[in-house]
Amino acid sequence: MELAEAKLKFIEAWGKLGSEWGINRTMAQVHALLMVSPEALTTEEVMAELSISRGNANMTLRDLIDWGLVEKQHKTGERKEFFFAEKDTWVIARRVAEERKKRELDPVLKILGQLTEIQGDEKDPAFKTFKTSVTDINKLAKNVNNTLETMLKAEESWFFGSIFKIFK
């Protein structure tokens, strides 16, 4: 397999995975492209490599910067902006976990917390089932939350070292 072909496969696979996990396919593809590029790329280059429009490239790059996965670079003597991706997988995993926790898990935890407070007739099966289910889901969500928080504080070695051993 040639490098060019492998690159395309990687970009495609990353894009697909992203879209299955609620991340815009193009965003995942731009991320993949920058991940395997030794040099920072210009908007023009991203547009050309992935055949996407200027507007799309610009918005996608900004989103990636918001996620903390891509940074702008300015080269002396150049007017253009260059973009490059964080390449340390541990940092990437942390950034994604952090961002999704903040955007998705935290709001759900808040609602679940409210819903577990509900008062009602303990003899009513509808009430009892609701309470039990919501309480259980809340427990699960809290557990996931604790796990994530610990992970976010942890060191890379923890993830690639000790956890691996515990789990293997």
Next chain:
Amino acid sequence: MELAEAKLKFIEAWGKLGSEWGINRTMAQVHALLMVSPEALTTEEVMAELSISRGNANMTLRDLIDWGLVEKQHKTGERKEFFFAEKDTWVIARRVAEERKKRELDPVLKILGQLTEIQGDEKDPAFKTFKTSVTDINKLAKNVNNTLETMLKAEESWFFGSIFKIFK
């Protein structure tokens, strides 16, 4: 807050979370509805509660059955089919993890495995960066895979007990 109101909030929150994670909103809502229902429901009831069409209800319920999150029930003397959800959060988490691993992680692992095999000029920065990035991502993916596999084999107490302690 009333039960009816709380139920709606829960269904809404679950639907939103689902859609953010690549799961059809309606599917997550039907799941939420069945989770908090003490009795198994008919298609008609699901349609009425969520104001969705017969076709949608039918397909969604089938998908939930495919995911192992919902089961059909036949009541003696009744022609209609009844549907009820698995309510044990540990079982739910496992089923979802299992299914997504199979559908999404496994294919990606396969491709990454192929891509790490690529041969090329070690002095070419484009090649070196590709190889390094793909190898690192492959490591991360394998690590996630190991973690999931261990989780899938584990007991509930492991998740709600020991892990919690390790992480707290």
Next chain:
DNA sequence: AATGTTTTTCATTTATTTTTGAAAGTTTAA
């Protein structure tokens, strides 16, 4: 086997998400 009941299918419609591209906005340097 004819009839009423329930479930499934799927072509079409509707809703949502993503992309485009041209115009407006910014920045830089002569």
Next chain:
DNA sequence: TTAAACTTTCAAAAATAAATGAAAAACATT
């Protein structure tokens, strides 16, 4: 200050995903 280089915005278009509903199929009852 002006003009070219570059970036951002956003209304409209295109692509994609999801939902509808009527018809067909499957099923059960007499």
